[in-house]
Amino acid sequence: WTVYVKGKHKLPPLYPGALPIIGHIYMLFGDGTSLWSTVKAIAVETMKQGGVTTVILGSSIYYFITDPDDALTAANSCLQKHFAYKFAKPWLGEGLITSSGEVWKRHRKLLTPAFSLPVMLNFLDIFNSQSRKLVKNLKVEISKGPFDHTVYLRNIALETFCLTAFGISGFEDKEFIKTYMHAVDKILTIVTQRFQNFWLQSDLIFRLSGLKKEHDELIKIVNDMSNKVIQKKKAERTNDVNAYAVKASGVRYKPFLDLLLELSEENALTDKEIREEVDTAIVTGFDTSSSLLSYIMILLGTHPEVQDKIYDEISEVFQTDRDVDKDDLNKLVYTEAVIKESLRIFTTGPVTLRYVDKEVKLKNYTMRADTQCVVLLFGVHREAAWGKDVDKFRPERWLEKDMPANPNAFVGFSLGKRSCLGKTYAMISMKTTLAHFIRRYKVKADDSNLKLRFDFLLKPVSGHEITLEERV
Numbered sequence: 001w002t003v004y005v006k007g008k009h010k011l012p013p014l015y016p017g018a019l020p021i022i023g024h025i026y027m028l029f030g031d032g033t034s035l036w037s038t039v040k041a042i043a044v045e046t047m048k049q050g051g052v053t054t055v056i057l058g059s060s061i062y063y064f065i066t067d068p069d070d071a072l073t074a075a076n077s078c079l080q081k082h083f084a085y086k087f088a089k090p091w092l093g094e095g096l097i098t099s100s101g102e103v104w105k106r107h108r109k110l111l112t113p114a115f116s117l118p119v120m121l122n123f124l125d126i127f128n129s130q131s132r133k134l135v136k137n138l139k140v141e142i143s144k145g146p147f148d149h150t151v152y153l154r155n156i157a158l159e160t161f162c163l164t165a166f167g168i169s170g171f172e173d174k175e176f177i178k179t180y181m182h183a184v185d186k187i188l189t190i191v192t193q194r195f196q197n198f199w200l201q202s203d204l205i206f207r208l209s210g211l212k213k214e215h216d217e218l219i220k221i222v223n224d225m226s227n228k229v230i231q232k233k234k235a236e237r238t239n240d241v242n243a244y245a246v247k248a249s250g251v252r253y254k255p256f257l258d259l260l261l262e263l264s265e266e267n268a269l270t271d272k273e274i275r276e277e278v279d280t281a282i283v284t285g286f287d288t289s290s291s292l293l294s295y296i297m298i299l300l301g302t303h304p305e306v307q308d309k310i311y312d313e314i315s316e317v318f319q320t321d322r323d324v325d326k327d328d329l330n331k332l333v334y335t336e337a338v339i340k341e342s343l344r345i346f347t348t349g350p351v352t353l354r355y356v357d358k359e360v361k362l363k364n365y366t367m368r369a370d371t372q373c374v375v376l377l378f379g380v381h382r383e384a385a386w387g388k389d390v391d392k393f394r395p396e397r398w399l400e401k402d403m404p405a406n407p408n409a410f411v412g413f414s415l416g417k418r419s420c421l422g423k424t425y426a427m428i429s430m431k432t433t434l435a436h437f438i439r440r441y442k443v444k445a446d447d448s449n450l451k452l453r454f455d456f457l458l459k460p461v462s463g464h465e466i467t468l469e470e471r472v
């Protein structure tokens with residue numbers, strides 16, 4: 001620690017517990033649940049210290065940030081991802097989540113049009129039919145006591161993503177989908193383990209530990225999925241090259257995958273880049289919104305008064321059992337507040353890690369070049385801007401004037417130039433699902449025993465089961 005004090009710029013307060021030579025690195029050891037406890041404890045201390053602290057991991061300085069304004073400065077100034085993302089590269093390559101620099105800039109520009117509002121509105125028919133399918137699938141669980149709803153939500157979200165972004169019908173092979181999801185979970189856990197346990201960062205030790213063998217087999221499974229998606233699409237395109245130019249709500253649109261294939265035909269993207277973007281799209285697209293929906297259901301089940309209010313709004317807007325159309329979306333004001341408040345409390349993507357390649361001036365400190373920074377997105381959601389009842393699940397706060405007091409304090413979809421590309425997709429699909437689900441079911445849950453783990457996403461480990469009753 002004393003070695004670092006001498007640098008050109010004063011460091012923010014040091015997180016307690018640093019040991020000579022290794023600093024805080026030992027605090028990362030353990031599983032995803034203990035890592036989540038450590039990251040939460042650092043967030044509490046960071047807030048106490050005014051929004052920025054220093055953590056030393058081996059020979060690296062890390063700036064941990066919860067201050068909303070500093071978070072935005074850091075996110076916009078440091079566009080390169082932290083080295084931990086490199087562990088996901090055998091899977092996601094130079095896809096949007098893992099790439100940096102010019103590659104990221106070019107891909108972001110090429111892919112942004114595929115996520116615009118007019119394109120997303122064309123998916124409403126699919127969101128409606130998929131929500132109805134979810135409601136139907138859940139029927140077997142009525143009045144049967146607590147069950148794990150996350151499985152239902154993940155399955156339907158993956159299928160919906162294939163239908164919308166890729167424009168292909170879902171996969172009938174249920175075993176394959178199950179194996180694929182298990183592989184995604186396992187790879188994320190291995191990536192996190194390599195970040196947590198510094199010895200696994202050495203390729204040699206990674207190989208000797210036996211984890212690399214397991215990892216490579218999992219990569220084969222996930223690559224198999226993206227190859228299947230691409231083949232299916234290519235076959236469908238050969239049959240009907242204009243299949244993508246669907247006219248719905250008066251707007252022509254191209255599903256994301258058609259755009260990718262067109263870019264490949266124009267040599268703007270290679271086949272490898274396409275596969276990597278497909279893998280990235282699948283994992284960012286289905287797991288995030290299905291996770292958040294599962295937290296929303298847990299929160300609604302724990303807070304019946306909120307559930308009553310969202311039910312009242314949905315009943316008033318829809319009157320009958322009709323589908324959601326684009327004019328309904330803006331009327332679902334309380335529903336939107338519930339979604340945002342749930343994301344504030346359970347920040348599905350709780351952190352973003354960046355490499356600080358140049359000096360960056362924050363409000364009270366200057367981050368030194370060649371260091372790392374961790375924007376604690378879930379910590380920004382606990383800052384003073386949210387008021388005294390910051391820990392309370394209270395969707396009403398979103399309906400109050402000037403809330404949050406600092407507009408930079410809501411970062412559920414990350415922030416700045418690298419913020420989430422699928423935010424509109426996520427919001428429209430979640431509103432549609434909730435509109436169908438709440439009209440039909442009453443949910444009960446208890447979030448007091450919820451145990452979570454962190455593996456780049458925030459995942460429930462236990463205590464997340466819900467109970468369903470049919471509304472009469």
Ligand code: HEM
Nearest residue numbers: 096284285288289292348349352413414418420421422426
């Ligand atoms: C509730 C749902 C979602 C949440 C909470 C969420 C959250 C986030 C967060 C926190 C990041 C930053 C990740 C990081 O810096 O490591 C991110 C990035 C991203 N998200 Fe989402 N996301 C959601 C849904 C989606 C969907 C549905 C898609 C695709 C349709 C998507 C596509 C992306 C992409 C491509 C990026 C990378 C952006 C870049 O680096 O340029 N997300 N998202």
